[in-house]
Amino acid sequence: MFQNKKPDQFFSIRRRWLTTTMICTMTVGLQLTLANTKVAADESAGVANPAQVMQVALADKTDQPTNPVQGKRAPVDSEPQTINQVPTDNPVSDQPSSPTPSSVDTVPPVDNKSQNGPAADATIDDLTNQVELMNAQQAVIAPFAQTLANLNWWDIMSNIVEALGPALLLPLNEWNSPDMDAPNAMGPTKDSLLQTMPLIIGNIWQQGQQSLQTLGAVNTQIVDDNSPMNESIYALGYVQKDTPVYVDAYSNQTLGQIDDYNVPLVSLGHASNGRLPFHFTPSSIGWVDVQATTKSRQVYYDDYGISHLTRENLQNISQNVNNPQYQVPRPVSKSLNQELEDAVLRRPITGRQEPLNVWDSWPVQNPDGTLANFHGYHLVIGLTAPAGGISAKMGLFSQPIDGHPTGTNSWTYLGYLFNQFGEGAVADDPYLKYMQAEWSGSTVMLNPDDNTLRVFYTNHTHLMTPGGQVLTTAQITIDPKNNSWTNGLFINHSKTTDHRSLYAGDGKLYQNQDNMAGFAGSVWDDYCLRDPHLVFDNNQYYLVFEGNTSTSIGNQGLDNFYNQAYYTSDKEAFIKERQRLIHSTGSKEYQLTYLANAAIGIMSLNPDFTVKEVMKPLVTANAVNDELERPNLIHFQNKWYLFTDTRGDRMASTDVNVHGNDADQYPIYMLGFVSEDGINGHYQPLNGNGLVLVSNIPKNSPDFTYAHYVIPNQDPNNNEFVVTAYLHNKSFAPSLLLKIDGHSTTMVTDHVLGQGDLVVTPTKYPAYLGNDANQQLISV
Numbered sequence: 001m002f003q004n005k006k007p008d009q010f011f012s013i014r015r016r017w018l019t020t021t022m023i024c025t026m027t028v029g030l031q032l033t034l035a036n037t038k039v040a041a042d043e044s045a046g047v048a049n050p051a052q053v054m055q056v057a058l059a060d061k062t063d064q065p066t067n068p069v070q071g072k073r074a075p076v077d078s079e080p081q082t083i084n085q086v087p088t089d090n091p092v093s094d095q096p097s098s099p100t101p102s103s104v105d106t107v108p109p110v111d112n113k114s115q116n117g118p119a120a121d122a123t124i125d126d127l128t129n130q131v132e133l134m135n136a137q138q139a140v141i142a143p144f145a146q147t148l149a150n151l152n153w154w155d156i157m158s159n160i161v162e163a164l165g166p167a168l169l170l171p172l173n174e175w176n177s178p179d180m181d182a183p184n185a186m187g188p189t190k191d192s193l194l195q196t197m198p199l200i201i202g203n204i205w206q207q208g209q210q211s212l213q214t215l216g217a218v219n220t221q222i223v224d225d226n227s228p229m230n231e232s233i234y235a236l237g238y239v240q241k242d243t244p245v246y247v248d249a250y251s252n253q254t255l256g257q258i259d260d261y262n263v264p265l266v267s268l269g270h271a272s273n274g275r276l277p278f279h280f281t282p283s284s285i286g287w288v289d290v291q292a293t294t295k296s297r298q299v300y301y302d303d304y305g306i307s308h309l310t311r312e313n314l315q316n317i318s319q320n321v322n323n324p325q326y327q328v329p330r331p332v333s334k335s336l337n338q339e340l341e342d343a344v345l346r347r348p349i350t351g352r353q354e355p356l357n358v359w360d361s362w363p364v365q366n367p368d369g370t371l372a373n374f375h376g377y378h379l380v381i382g383l384t385a386p387a388g389g390i391s392a393k394m395g396l397f398s399q400p401i402d403g404h405p406t407g408t409n410s411w412t413y414l415g416y417l418f419n420q421f422g423e424g425a426v427a428d429d430p431y432l433k434y435m436q437a438e439w440s441g442s443t444v445m446l447n448p449d450d451n452t453l454r455v456f457y458t459n460h461t462h463l464m465t466p467g468g469q470v471l472t473t474a475q476i477t478i479d480p481k482n483n484s485w486t487n488g489l490f491i492n493h494s495k496t497t498d499h500r501s502l503y504a505g506d507g508k509l510y511q512n513q514d515n516m517a518g519f520a521g522s523v524w525d526d527y528c529l530r531d532p533h534l535v536f537d538n539n540q541y542y543l544v545f546e547g548n549t550s551t552s553i554g555n556q557g558l559d560n561f562y563n564q565a566y567y568t569s570d571k572e573a574f575i576k577e578r579q580r581l582i583h584s585t586g587s588k589e590y591q592l593t594y595l596a597n598a599a600i601g602i603m604s605l606n607p608d609f610t611v612k613e614v615m616k617p618l619v620t621a622n623a624v625n626d627e628l629e630r631p632n633l634i635h636f637q638n639k640w641y642l643f644t645d646t647r648g649d650r651m652a653s654t655d656v657n658v659h660g661n662d663a664d665q666y667p668i669y670m671l672g673f674v675s676e677d678g679i680n681g682h683y684q685p686l687n688g689n690g691l692v693l694v695s696n697i698p699k700n701s702p703d704f705t706y707a708h709y710v711i712p713n714q715d716p717n718n719n720e721f722v723v724t725a726y727l728h729n730k731s732f733a734p735s736l737l738l739k740i741d742g743h744s745t746t747m748v749t750d751h752v753l754g755q756g757d758l759v760v761t762p763t764k765y766p767a768y769l770g771n772d773a774n775q776q777l778i779s780v
Contacts, residue, residue, distance in 0.1 A: 185424035185496040188433040196434070196465065203464040203513070211518030217558060218520050218594050221585040225295040231271035237293035238262050240300070245286035249273040255286050262297040262562060297558065299578070303565040304553045307673065307683040309598075309621040309628075309690055311577060312568040314651060316689035318658045321667060321696070325687075328668070328695035328736065329749040329767035330703055336734045336755055336765060337702050337727065343395065343413040345386050354386040356395065356413075359726040360440040360630065360707045363758055364453060367536035369634050369712040371758055372445035374453075374478065375485040376401055378758055381417060381443055381455075382726075391437035394418070394457060396478075397756075398489050404761045406754035408732060414491055417455065417476060424474055424496030431470045431501040434461035439469070440630055440707075442533045451477050451492075454609065456543065458530035459501065467504045468513035469529040471545055473609055474499035502543070502611055503603065505529050509614055510601055511548035517556055520591035525556070526626040526650065528598065535633045537679045540604055544631045546644070547601040549620050556597035560623035567623070592652035596621060598628040600644060602680065618642060619673055619683050625650050628671070633679070634712045636719075636740060642673040642683055643692065643710050668695040670708040670723075674743055684743065692738070692745050693723070705733040711758060720748070722758060732756030734765065 229237025243258040249272040265278040271290055280286030320326060343356040361382035364372045371378060377398045384395040394417040399410050418424075422432035441457030452475050459470040477495035481487040505512030510529065517525040531546040549555060560566060561581060567574040584590050599617040606612045619642065621628060628644040635641075648666030653659045660666025670693035673683035686692055697704050705725040713721060719740050727733035735757040737748035751764040 185494055185499075187420040188422040188425040188429055188435075190433045199466060200464045206514070207464070207516075207518050209518075210516065211520075214517045214520050214525070214557075214594070218591050219586045222558070222561060222582045223296060226298065227295055228290045229267070229276070229293040229295050231267075231276065231290055233267055233269050235267045235276075236264060237267070237276075237295060238264055238297050239288055239293055240298060241302075243288060243292045245280050245288055246275060247287070249275045249277075249287055255280055255284060258288075261300050261302065262559065265293070297562050299562045299564060299574075301564040302554075304616070306553065306617055307619045308565060309619060309624050309671065309685065310565075310567055311624055311652075312570075312573070313685055313689045314624050314653055314658060317669075317691045317694075318653070318655045320687075320689065320691055321657045321694050324749060324769060325746050326691050326694045327747060327749060327769050328693060328697065328705065329747065329752055329769055330697065331734050331752050332766045332768060334702075336752070337731075338408045338755060339731045340397075340408050340411060340413065342411065343384065343397075345384075356384040356386055357389075357730040358382040358384050358395065358732065359392075359729050361397075361724065361726060361732065361756075362440070362442055362709055363711060363724075364443045364445055365712075367444055367446065367534070367541075369535070370714055371711065373401060373448065374398075374445055375451075375480070375489075377485075377489065379443075379453075379478075380411070380732075380756065380758070381441075382732075383438070383440060384416075391460075392439060394438045394455075396491060399756075399758075404763075406757050406761045406763045408755045410754075411732070411756060412488065414478075414489055417491065418474070418496065418499075419493050422459075422499055423493060424499040426498065426500045429500050431459055431461060431467040431504060432472070432499065434465040434467060435459045436462050436465075440531045441472075444534050451479055453478065454534070456502075456532040456534055458532065460530075466513075467501070468527060470504045471502040471529065471532045471543065472500070473502055473532075498609075502532070502609075503529075503545075503614065505547070506550070506614065508550050508552045509616065510599065511550040511556075511597070515550060515555075516548075517595055520595055521586070522588050523591040523595060525595045526598075528627055528629075531630045533631055533633065534605075535679065537635070541607075541609065542633075542679060543603050543605055544618070544633050544642075545601045545603075546627070546629055546631055547599045547617070548626070549597040549599045549617065549622060553616060554597070554620065554622050556595055556622065556626075558594070560593055560596065563622070587654070589652060589654045592626070592650075593623050596623050596626045596652045598622075598625045598646075598650075600628055600631045600642060615680065618675075618680070619644075624652055626652075630707060630709060632710055634710060634721075636712065637716070638676070639742075640675045640679050640681070640683075641686075641710075641740065642675070643708075644671050645669065645706065645708055646671060647706075665698055668697070668704075668706050669693065670710075672745060687744050693736075693747060702728055703733075704728050708736070710738060714759075720760070722753065722760065724756065724758065727755065 229235050239258050240263075241258055241261050245255045245257060247253045247255055265276075265288070267276045267278055268285065269277045274290055275287040276290055276293070277285050277287050339355070340358055341355075343358055344353040345356055346353050359382065361380050364374060364379035364381070366372050378401055380397045380399070381394050382397065383392040385392050396414040396417050397411045398414055399405055399412070418438070421435040421438070422429070425432045437460040439458035439460050441455065443453050443455045446452070446454055455474050455476055457472055459467065459472040461467040461470065474496060475498045477492040478489050479492045481490055507515050511527065512529070513527065516527045519525070526548075528546045528548050533544045535542045535544060554563060554566075561578060564571065564574045567577055581590060581593055598621040600619045601614075601617050603614045604612040619628070625646055627650040628646055630645045632643045633640060634643075646669050648658055648660040648669070649664075651658050658667070669691065671690040672686035672692035673690065674686055675681035675683045693708055695705060705727055708723050708725045711722045711724065721738045721740060723736040723738050725733040725736070732755045734755050735753040737751075737753070737760070739746045739748065749769055750767060752767045753761065754763055754765070
């Protein structure tokens with residue numbers, strides 16, 4: 001979960017001086033980034049942007065040329081080939097220079113070859129190249145500068161400060177003092193503020209550059225042009241997947257093929273024999289047929305062998321948000337609005353006790369997903385923080401199993417899972433020392449006969465420090481009080497061990513901190529790598545997690561407007577929806593669509609819980625949604641059911657039914673998918689659209705709920721499942737019931753269970769559908 005881990009008070013701290021600092025930083029960043037910024041205007045201009053052209057022109061001075069497509073980089077090679085090595089049959093002056101807008105003054109091209117020998121000719125060639133280079137630069141910089149000039153920079157800077165400002169207050173570990181004065185396992189050695197600040201400043205600088213690139217792209221309208229690219233030097237064009245790349249202008253021998261869609265190339269010379277030269281790799285020049293190129297990107301269809309939540313599903317969800325089949329019921333009784341009175345933070349120095357808010361929670365489970373019986377107790381872990389607190393920490397709650405306990409009074413708070421961030425850390429872990437908060441995950445009891453639990457969770461280091469979000473694991477020990485389980489439990493912090501980072505993204509399958517898009521004007525890229533959920537199948541451990549797609553399986557950005565697989569199988573409907581989006585360039589819906597690349601990822605683990613293999617996502621939501629939270633896999637009647645939570649304001653839509661309004665009031669969703677061919681099979685949307693649960697309860701209502709979590713049944717023949725959630729960011733919500741029948745689901749809407757109930761108890765509470773105007777809450 002993202003928003004709820006950072007209370008609103010956090011964003012108001014020192015807002016004025018942060019605003020001043022960030023505006024100064026971004027102003028300098030704008031000046032230095034402009035020449036290296038790629039914008040969509042290059043598609044209509046037909047020329048390379050300045051960064052692309054300069055990399056070509058200076059190829060003899062660098063060994064790491066960058067592919068113009070965001071996130072697609074050419075492999076590094078220590079022996080780059082220079083532009084002077086490009087053969088050409090035609091004199092430079094025999095070809096027209098790159099086209100430029102009529103409103104831009106360009107330097108006249110040099111023509112006619114010198115009669116003073118090869119040296120003079122080479123000099124003239126160099127001058128001609130420089131002239132064409134300047135013309136190409138002006139053709140792109142002019143429209144981009146106009147785009148930036150039209151933006152509301154004050155609003156943009158204010159939003160950037162709100163998102164990035166807290167990074168300037170790090171590190172904040174000391175703001176979360178331990179709960180009680182107890183022995184702890186050794187924690188990681190933390191860097192000092194002086195050591196950390198250069199990393200923070202560097203990441204802010206990088207985010208500024210990425211944000212400027214994104215701002216340019218989302219504010220420049222796409223122009224489709226299927227004609228071949230210009231045949232002059234420094235022209236920009238696009239080639240498609242599987243296009244052959246030849247060794248020279250005449251041979252049929254190939255160097256390979258283009259391995260992606262809409263790969264941009266910059267011509268290194270004029271066309272010869274109908275082919276253009278370009279940098280295929282940093283050390284090799286390849287040639288492509290001019291007729292295989294286009295001046296703009298092209299639409300295509302590729303699902304990458306992955307299931308997708310599509311824009312067609314999104315439209316269908318809009319038609320069903322008020323369907324009682326999916327609605328969250330509201331309890332009639334206001335007695336189901338109790339706080340967890342036992343959840344308090346005990347300050348070791350002052351002795352003061354502070355009540356804790358509790359939100360995302362999950363039960364301790366067996367490897368098969370069923371509820372664990374930990375020596376006679378059910379255990380739940382929840383994210384906690386005192387009111388107005390800065391960072392979330394995981395807290396542990398216990399409930400005796402005997403006697404059908406129900407409600408908040410049946411839960412005992414045992415304290416923080418880790419008294420200190422990273423306690424029990426392995427030596428030299430690269431990310432634990434930067435931890436600023438503990439975010440959601442899962443916990444399993446591997447052996448019912450011992451006292452240990454295996455915890456998986458998210459280390460939140462903040463986006464401006466290394467890692468950003470890191471999947472993390474540890475082993476904790478829960479011992480009996482006074483050597484008797486009937487006396488209760490306590491967390492033995494001195495025995496915490498094997499605390500280590502697992503995965504921080506690779507930038508290929510899953511986005512990492514370095515290749516997120518940044519800020520789009522009114523929407524910030526929702527970078528996700530969190531909420532690990534352990535699953536066991538056929539003697540193999542898997543970790544399912546929330547992430548974002550990256551360069552090898554459909555990245556965010558302009559490709560979201562070209563891949564039909566993200567929309568619908570109906571070509572005509574795809575074209576219509578795409579054109580509608582293109583004509584809304586710069587709008588909030590356009591920005592959301594550009595950024596959206598949510599994914600439910602999966603990896604296999606070794607028996608020691610190290611990473612075995614990172615696999616392709618189970619489901620993605622490119623062009624639809626940027627955040628699919630708290631993935632949860634359960635096995636039921638030979639099918640795998642995948643559930644995930646999201647909010648309406650993460651949906652790439654302006655439909656009020658789906659997205660909500662701009663007053664921070666939006667629907668809450670739990671989406672679902674089902675696979676009949678194994679845990680890594682093809683997941684189809686439940687109910688035909690993916691909608692399982694929807695709530696339109698206002699966010700400021702005392703019975704607002706989120707972070708819904710489906711708990712597998714002990715009885716494999718019972719199709720009624722308990723669904724937990726949090727209540728108004730402070731307590732366990734009344735639990736709900738969900739019926740699963742093959743590919744369809746239905747919410748039970750006439751009653752709910754007690755707050756935090758994990759199983760169906762004899763105690764049930766009447767419920768209703770609708771808003772507060774339809775039903776007065778009554779005391780019972």
